[in-house]
Amino acid sequence: MVRQERAIRTRRAVVEAAAAVFAERGYTAATIAEILERAGVTKGALYFHFDSKEALARGVINAQISDDYWVPRELKLQEWVDIGMTLAHRIPKEVILLAGIRLSADIQGRSLFGSAWPAWTQLVTDKLVEAKARGEVLPHVTPRETAECFLGAWIGTQFMSEVVSDWTDLNDRISVLYNHVLPAIATPAALIRLDTAPDRGARVVEEVERQQRESPVPTEA
């Protein structure tokens, strides 16, 4: 069991190191030697988890989509808002998210290691299907179409925020984006109860971290 936990930690260290190198240099210029050095693990340990640079990129992309900050809400549309707003809040601080976004947008690379776009589209589609079944979404809405439209808009907004403000205005921009899209798809009764304020992401992250402190998941030290 201790051995298994060590393996999980090593894997995490390698993914973090790979993310840092990919985010700095891009996929093509990154080398396994540099990732090894930054992770501080042996070559054998790295290759035990990832047998190629492509596999490392896939590892970073998959680590991007975790359910660490997903809290069930009365409104499924609020869960969708929370996904977008917690991501906006976390991106400037978490190198795995940042690297995952860059890799997913790498036109040459995606044929080698894939992209998180299909997983994000599916996740939001599922939320919108649930929201529609509960009467939160207007009848004409096609969940997959809205999910794809929002993903494209989210990616461009994130990119613009990086370029013009180094992400300092990302929470504001994603809040404005939700406010421009939700009226086209949500019922009035849902709209009135949604929270899309710019600090929504920060509050959800704080809520989850407080819960974790108060009732931590037992782990073997």
Added chain:
Amino acid sequence: MVRQERAIRTRRAVVEAAAAVFAERGYTAATIAEILERAGVTKGALYFHFDSKEALARGVINAQISDDYWVPRELKLQEWVDIGMTLAHRIPKEVILLAGIRLSADIQGRSLFGSAWPAWTQLVTDKLVEAKARGEVLPHVTPRETAECFLGAWIGTQFMSEVVSDWTDLNDRISVLYNHVLPAIATPAALIRLDTAPDRGARVVEEVERQQRESPVPTEA
């Protein structure tokens, strides 16, 4: 006068050649030698118009925003839709647009040669201010905020369409984007009269080209 016209043609040939090279190689890898060769003009002719690679990039960016396909409409919101839909229709066919988009999104380059983003934001802001004065836009809307939100969304949608479909689905995606944003900002009386169909861009371009054929602007041959 003939001399002036020759200068205009040379300038255009240089901008087209620069756009082709920037679009293919990106700004950093592009060389003036390659642009010269592709333009088929002398070094002196090129430097008469553009004294550096930065100036060439600025020339491409500025050429992107032209009023060739802007037709006055009853609704100012329709003029805004037409800007976005004609661009979507033209991008896969016009290397200057393509190169302009790439250069405007070049994080390192923009400090050297600028970006078309401020000009696009201003253009859409002006349309929305006019639309608001005419009662087409809801009172709570802040034109600049909506213009920036839409630009970010448009850029991401264009990028996603390039990556997943080589732009073949761009008209559909931009149509869907307008349909997701307009209900948040337009009055019902304006919404009912707007045309956001995927083939809107193609129809506007055809309309303008037909007008030009039927009553061409006189030029000296």
